[in-house]
Amino acid sequence: MKKIILSSFLAAALLAGNINIKSDNSTLNRVAPNQNQVMSFSPVVKKVIPSVVNISTTKIVKIKIPDQFRRFFNDPFFKRFFGPFGNVPNTPKEQKEYALGSGVIISKNGYIVTNNHVVSGATKIIVKTFDGKKYTAKLIGSDPATDIAVIKIEAKNLHPITFTDSDKAKVGDVVLAIGEPFGLGESVTHGIISAKNRTSIGLNSYENFIQTDAAINPGNSGGALVDLKGRLIGINSAIITKSGGNNGIGFAIPSNMVKFVATSLIEKGKVIRGYLGVMISNIDSSKAKLYGIDHGVLVNKVQKNSAASKAGIKPGDIIVAVDGEKVKNAGELRNKIAFKGAGAEITLTVYRNGKYITLKAKLKALKVKKEKIQNIKLLEGLTLKEEKNEVKVDNVNPNSYPAMVGVQKGDIILAVKTVKTGKWVEIHSINELKTLLKGLDRGDALLKLKRENSIFIIQL
Incomplete structure (x- = not known):
């Protein structure tokens, strides 16, 4: 039986045709370590510490x-x-x-x-x-x-770090993480850049993380991630861990983002981000079939009197590049627009009806509205923030009714369903939310919330 099966297998393999597997069996030259040289990151560390x-x-x-x-x-x-x-x-x-x-x-x-x-x-x-x-x-x-x-701090003649362009860093580049974990003093770990442009991690509103396997531990937050020339690639920020220790998945804020934000805070006292005025979504497989393109970001809605509307952007357009730089997803587009800054003039490459067109836009300033809610029974105890057509919970009074039913700081309010509407209504402003919930009693409404990467339904 075994022979019959083997013969059948060989016959089938021959009928299937030859397979050419690429191989390289050349002999490598093995070199002994130079007794007068030591492989070391010491010169870099000495420069950065x-x-x-x-x-x-x-x-x-x-x-x-x-x-x-x-x-x-x-x-x-x-x-x-x-x-x-x-x-x-x-x-x-x-x-x-x-x-x-x-x-x-x-x-x-x-x-x-x-x-x-x-x-x-x-x-x-x-x-x-x-x-x-x-x-x-x-x-x-x-x-x-x-x-x-x-x-x-009030000091002179300090040793400022040298920044480099984080966009030019490559996956696989060797990097060093330098900081003071656990308060032990200066400490250095090394690894590589594991990935770039990590978004939707759920840590910050604006994310474009550099992922690294260089060990980052408590106390490393705010420290430097540098290349082998000692140039700043990123600021170490967070890790993903189940035990609380390092598992080789750390995240650093890229130096280009750090430079923009730090300069704005020093010169203006705040960060004024660019705003295009569009609601967007990623291109999934079904949208790719529908629109005939598998990359870029789909424009779902254009805000009136926005930079996008003045530039001629229309719902259904697919933005594929900003100033010649390709756009892979919605998070990447949002970052590019935000960190161009208010007043910046940009060039958008747009796919429309099977053709690529170029549009010019002058970005406006992103405005953030905060409001502590009063006189709305179901919302009392909440401070809400309106930004980028989103309503986010900025603060929750721990003794309030919303806190009791499970609303948390950082929740994004996506939609509301009430006994009056009988259907889900998307929420894009604080005023919309207040209008829908005004005069309602407890139990009369449902909230659809986004928390990190999960969606929750809570009864108010």
Whole structure:
């Protein structure tokens, strides 16, 4: 039986034709290590270490016991057994929290770039330079949307790092991550660039991460990711991990994004992003068949009086390039537009009705609207942010009704369904949301929320 099967197999293989497998069996020259030379990253590290600092912060956190627990503590039965512990104060209790991170010097006179999450909410920021000197730093500005912040110390003749064009970095390039993990002092790890243009990770509003397997650990946040010439490619920001330790998947904010945001914060005190005024989506397989193109970004809607409408962009257009640079997905287009800056004149390559056309657009400034909601029963306790035709939860009062039903900070409100509408209505502004929920009682509405990469339905 075995022979019959084998013979049948061989016959089938012969009938199928010959397979030419590419091979290279040439002999490689093996060279012994040069006894007078050592493979080392030491010259690079020596160049970069003076530009990397340790950052320690102090935060005052207010802890308030929710009303429902306070009522429990003030119950006579509880007081009978626990005495004075039942007299729970109504005022929030203050508590100090301490944190460590890293930063990178970008000017001789003391400007330092780091992650926003390293210094956010800090009441005191202490910077220690490589030579052991300590300085009290002040916050110049922060941009939570990119997780970048700039601080400054009063010092002269510091060692600023040299930036390089992160767009020119290649997957497979060797990189070094330099920072102060766990507060141990200067530490260096090495690896390669594992991937570029990582978006939709769910960490920041604007993402274009460089992924690396160079070990990044707690305290490395805000440190430098450099190439083998010691030039800054990115600011180390986050890792993906199940254990809390390094698993070889780290993310750095690319130097081009860092440079734009840091310069804006220093010169203007804020980041003014470019805004085109379109609602967009990626080209999936079904859209590729429908439109006859498998790349670019589909324009679903054009806002009135926007830069896009003035440029002549229409719904159904597919944007394939900005200033000659190809666009792969919606996240990449959004980043390119945002970091061109308000007032920038750009050239868009657009695919329309089977032809490629070129359009010119002058970008407007992206406006962000924030509002603490009052007099809308179902929304009281929420602070909402309106940006890029999206409504996002900017803050949640922990004692509020929305918090009780599960609304969280960072949630994006996609749509609302009420007893009045009977159908889902997409939400693109705070006013739309308020109008739909005005006068409704608890249980009369459903919210469709996007949280990181998941969609949730919550009953209000």
